[in-house]
Amino acid sequence: MQLIDKLQQSQAYKNYSKILPYVKPYWFRAMLAVLICIPIGALDAVIALALKPYMDLVMVEKTVESPWYIPFGIVAFTCLQGFLNYLATYLNTWVGGKITNDLKFTLYKKMLTLETGYFDRKKSGDVVWRFNNDADTACNGLLENLKTFTSRLFSSLSLVAVLFYNSWQLALVAVVVLGGAFLPLANIRKRIKTVMDKAVTAGSAVITAYNESFAGNKTIISYNLAKLQENKFKNILSNIFSLKIKMIQRTSWLSPMMHVIVSVGIGLAIGYGSHLILTGQITSGNFVSFITALIMLYTPVKSLGNNFNAVQMSFLAIERVFKVLETKPAIKDKDSAKNLETIQNNILFENVCFEYIKGKPVLKNISLEVKKGETVAFVGNSGGGKSTIVSLIPRFYDIQSGAIKIDGIDIKDYTLESLRQNIAVVFQDNFLFSGTIKENILLGNPKATDEQIQKAINMAYLGEFIASLKDGLNTQIGERGMLLSGGQKQRVAIARAFLKDAPIIILDEATSALDNKAEAIVQKAIDNLMKDKTVFVIAHRLSTIQNANKIAVINEGKLVELGNHQELLNIEKGQYKTLYEMQFKKQEVSV
Numbered sequence: 271m272q273l274i275d276k277l278q279q280s281q282a283y284k285n286y287s288k289i290l291p292y293v294k295p296y297w298f299r300a301m302l303a304v305l306i307c308i309p310i311g312a313l314d315a316v317i318a319l320a321l322k323p324y325m326d327l328v329m330v331e332k333t334v335e336s337p338w339y340i341p342f343g344i345v346a347f348t349c350l351q352g353f354l355n356y357l358a359t360y361l362n363t364w365v366g367g368k369i370t371n372d373l374k375f376t377l378y379k380k381m382l383t384l385e386t387g388y389f390d391r392k393k394s395g396d397v398v399w400r401f402n403n404d405a406d407t408a409c410n411g412l413l414e415n416l417k418t419f420t421s422r423l424f425s426s427l428s429l430v431a432v433l434f435y436n437s438w439q440l441a442l443v444a445v446v447v448l449g450g451a452f453l454p455l456a457n458i459r460k461r462i463k464t465v466m467d468k469a470v471t472a473g474s475a476v477i478t479a480y481n482e483s484f485a486g487n488k489t490i491i492s493y494n495l496a497k498l499q500e501n502k503f504k505n506i507l508s509n510i511f512s513l514k515i516k517m518i519q520r521t522s523w524l525s526p527m528m529h530v531i532v533s534v535g536i537g538l539a540i541g542y543g544s545h546l547i548l549t550g551q552i553t554s555g556n557f558v559s560f561i562t563a564l565i566m567l568y569t570p571v572k573s574l575g576n577n578f579n580a581v582q583m584s585f586l587a588i589e590r591v592f593k594v595l596e597t598k599p600a601i602k603d604k605d606s607a608k609n610l611e612t613i614q615n616n617i618l619f620e621n622v623c624f625e626y627i628k629g630k631p632v633l634k635n636i637s638l639e640v641k642k643g644e645t646v647a648f649v650g651n652s653g654g655g656k657s658t659i660v661s662l663i664p665r666f667y668d669i670q671s672g673a674i675k676i677d678g679i680d681i682k683d684y685t686l687e688s689l690r691q692n693i694a695v696v697f698q699d700n701f702l703f704s705g706t707i708k709e710n711i712l713l714g715n716p717k718a719t720d721e722q723i724q725k726a727i728n729m730a731y732l733g734e735f736i737a738s739l740k741d742g743l744n745t746q747i748g749e750r751g752m753l754l755s756g757g758q759k760q761r762v763a764i765a766r767a768f769l770k771d772a773p774i775i776i777l778d779e780a781t782s783a784l785d786n787k788a789e790a791i792v793q794k795a796i797d798n799l800m801k802d803k804t805v806f807v808i809a810h811r812l813s814t815i816q817n818a819n820k821i822a823v824i825n826e827g828k829l830v831e832l833g834n835h836q837e838l839l840n841i842e843k844g845q846y847k848t849l850y851e852m853q854f855k856k857q858e859v860s861v
Contacts (some may be wrong), residue, residue: 514649539561645806647808704749
């Protein structure tokens, strides 16, 4: 077990060293902050050292030639120490802020490379904690601990020197006791790691609760879920409290134990020191100087147990940060990947099999050819795998077996950037970013001209709506486009897709969440978007896909029927015909 603990500690220090490249751009200020800590610590010895002549001459011999300058010197050295401490804190904060920002930026870039499946498995609180909070804990802890370590190291060295200067016999006793005070720290890391990991999980649960309450506030209100949410949050806080108590139980004994050990050292020093004074081996000044240095040396040790938690939290945060940075995306470019310029001939599905969870297939041997310029619609019962099929084309997920090819080349052999540049997706619930309407439309093509923007607006039937707004295109739409209706958000997304002008269009139930009036307008915009494109449509209303070149019926992950509208209707007891007749009867009843 001790070997495992040592390995864990060596790994922590290894991870700690990995952060040094982030210090390199600011090495001068960082080094200056460390060097300033040397005199900060070393000056601690001045007070203890100055007491020897002062005690011997003034208090004992009561000589007229007293060193009057000593009190003024102590004040001067203390003022210098205070100034240097301020300067070191300022430099540490400056360097720490820069390193934290660089590390957060690296983490954010890493997050953008991770596949969709990674976010499917994580909660929002976990992501925020790992990509933001851990960076703060790692960097702040690094520099603060380095400052504390450096100042206390040189403080200890200078004070130990004062101890030996005054009495080598007493100094040996003090150093042995000091070594004993550090023994309780030997296995503390293993004792607190599990609790700290659980504390991180509990802390991320708080963030998730806030995010869910923010995003789901309407659901909470409409279903009177406030009390339920309160109880869930209360349980989270109760869990955090329990973990804090566990941490106290496992670590709070450190400081009292060190306090006892240190007190033993002081007691031994006083007892043995009295003997040395009486036998004339040291003077009273030596003894007072020694005791002062000893107390100054031992005082930080007594509170070391409290500081040690912060040090370990920093180590563990660094481990988590670099575990994220070393995560290899499941979906990435091959070394030999080539650029996809555009689609020339077709998109081919060859015996495609896919599963989100191992052993639970979602798609089973899907084979399908879509020629350039064709529209293929996917229909079928909910949960059959329709959305999964279209999610595989831009490689949101990678298939387990089979192949998806564009112009005879596996999409895995194209670069992700070029593949996705040739695909525009309009989802059922399109994500709009906080900002203006114009900024969201320009995401399709940041270099678009005003004429191109206006054309996209007209083709998406947004012109009349934008004209009615006081600020027009520069209207703020709120986080996730909360200030727009469902139909307006869809048309902004369609305008964005227009600007991208990709040869492949994916429409994932783009009108299913809209009322009839909004759907009619959005459908017109979609019809404009589909012109001269290769289109994949998932539709819940079969009336909107009757003109598709091909209609693929997906049921329980299998392609069970394929043909155009009329061909599928001619299949007796066919699944498409059944679905169509059910919707037609519903429409008659509603009319």
